[in-house]
Amino acid sequence: MQYIADAAKPDVVLHFKRDRTGLDVLRERCAGVGELPLPTGEAPEAEVEVLHPEPVEHFLVLFTSGTTGKPKAISINEAHICARIGWVTRTMGYGPTARIFMTGLMNNTTGVINSFGALSHDATVVFPETPNPAEWPAQVARHKGTHLALRPVALKQFVAAAATGEDDLSCLRVVSYGGAAVPRAVLEQGRELARCDWIQG
Numbered sequence: 001m002q003y004i005a006d007a008a009k010p011d012v013v014l015h016f017k018r019d020r021t022g023l024d025v026l027r028e029r030c031a032g033v034g035e036l037p038l039p040t041g042e043a044p045e046a047e048v049e050v051l052h053p054e055p056v057e058h059f060l061v062l063f064t065s066g067t068t069g070k071p072k073a074i075s076i077n078e079a080h081i082c083a084r085i086g087w088v089t090r091t092m093g094y095g096p097t098a099r100i101f102m103t104g105l106m107n108n109t110t111g112v113i114n115s116f117g118a119l120s121h122d123a124t125v126v127f128p129e130t131p132n133p134a135e136w137p138a139q140v141a142r143h144k145g146t147h148l149a150l151r152p153v154a155l156k157q158f159v160a161a162a163a164t165g166e167d168d169l170s171c172l173r174v175v176s177y178g179g180a181a182v183p184r185a186v187l188e189q190g191r192e193l194a195r196c197d198w199i200q201g
Helices: 002-008 022-029 078-091 109-120 134-144 152-164 184-193
Strands: 012-015 033-035 061-063 073-074 098-101 124-125 147-150 174-177 197-200
Touching: 012 022, 022 033, 078 109, 098 109, 098 134, 098 174, 109 124, 109 147, 134 147, 134 152, 147 152, 152 174, 184 197
Parallel strands: 012 033, 098 124, 098 147, 147 174, 174 197
Antiparallel strands: 061 073
């Protein structure tokens, strides 16, 4: 935990351990440390039970884009989702020093990959202060975001705002985009503004 605090410099660390050793050190290294309450009525030395349930068969239901005019529901099991999250986040270089800018909601694949992928790599998740992509360049710069995933419409708004602002986007390591075609002019302008790896997927 101390390594993560030093490397990723998260804004807030949530502490949920009975062992309070090192808590003071964390407070010295982090801007904010919040303590989650432990269950009452248990002995302080009692171990918290960790459950290992079987993988859920119908973990996520997605709908096709509807090219036939009739979107169809697709059920995906937990094991497949975990394998996909692992592959995508390794490809994008998630790690303890990464600060993932959370551009997706938890009811779509971007949000699932960003959140659970960050957890699996000890990365930090940065939540946007507003849902407006035009305001994200300043937030990415302020919070030192390293990874950003955008759909074409949001990418266009982000690039247009970054072009008119003076925000330093050198913190970005990877910008990923997909879901539909992106105009070449938008990509070229974006690559000039954020000189990092750009991944289509």
